Amino acid sequence: MEEWMEKQIFEADLPDKTKIDLTNYLFGKNVSEEQFNQIFKQVAREYEYTRIEPAEAVGVIAAQSIGEPGTQMTMRTFHYAGVAEINVTLGLPRLIEIMDARKTPSTPTMTIYLTTEYATSRDRAREVSWQIEAAPLHEFGDIITDMVEMQVVVQLNREVCDRRKISVGDVMEKAPKKIRDRHHYRDFEAEEEEKTATLTFYPKNRESYQNLFQLAEFVRNVIVQGIDDIERVVVRKEEGEYILYTEGSNLKDVFEVAGVDTIRTRTNNIAEISEVLGIEAGRNAIIDEALSTLREQGISVDVRHIMLVSDMMCMEGEVKQIGRHGIAGEKESVLSRAAFEVTVNHLLDAAVANEVDILQGVTENVIVGQPIQLGTGDVKLIAKPINQE
């Protein structure tokens, strides 16, 4: 291939991928000018064929292309998604969850990658996991509810604290503070004893057993290490590096943990991604999640349909659901909205607000019995005046 050919390909109005594929294919091959021109023309023509026609109903095609395979998906699949022992919602429920743009998925999970120094050793990976996995106080020692003295005594185990890389002082300082902040429970006093590593809690009301037991319950379960939302962390080795899989998700807090790779770490919570990383990352997350859900079920849907759905959901700067609280509910046309769900409410509100329907969409025109503005219905006769002074 000669230089001018490469230049012509580079400057052509073709997608990047086509250009690269074509250049790679022709690289090192001996093609004449005539052959090249023919190849180039054919490629350009093939590309032209793959493009969607103007006024094509892409939305309807996307809806059917996702809807039909969707009917073949298993209804309730709750299973272990191959990776570790972590339970993830899959199949139709997950797809619905994605399209509904739920604030939190029913099984939030994260894939946490580690920076090189932590990713190579299991022990170092475990260190990071201690900083992430929510650990309640009862894992750090023995808790005794003393009914004679009306107090809850925590005897911390120094070995456990050392192993989990947290100082006894930190645990003792954190526990009472967290009970007050997180559980909004303030009817107690706490006493720390650094030397013996004991932490004693007294309820304010020294007469009530109920209060004592309630306090004991809070003390047992207060999270003293890790991130509250992340219930479980599993360390796995994949392709030569250690990766953490979690049950529960909190992208923002995990990013602040030392050793976490903030470039690749991800979550299956789309709302969280769009909040922490922006709307464009949210768009990518919808595509990735929808595609992997479908693929896991052995269904192949063209990415372009999913890209269209995802684009629509992220059009306004935040992730919107498909249903009546999102895209379908915010359409311009009254008739179109009324045709979808809660018909009477829409018509009534429109009447009160004196709304006008300009009948430009598909649904409205079907309702009133006019040709729809799609395909050939969209073509209007335009006269170009010639020989006119």
Next chain:
Amino acid sequence: MVMGMSTTFNVLDHVMVPDHQIMSEEEVAVLLSTYTITQDQLPKMYHDDPAVKSIGANMGDVVKITRKSQTAGKAESYRLVVKRPKK
């Protein structure tokens, strides 16, 4: 830089975040005339979007987004920076 995050973290480095660039006024004018659209017909992004803050774009700016596309290899998209509506 996003508030509250460690100083080394930049959202633009994340694999899921495509490249964001603020467009100059001339570029915007060319863009709008090629597609014969008005500025408010562009897709939007909020002024407090982490990526917007990271590149320092202001309300009314048009941001050019260069995505990695699964179909075309590379695809350009544009978003107008708008104020987040009050709920």
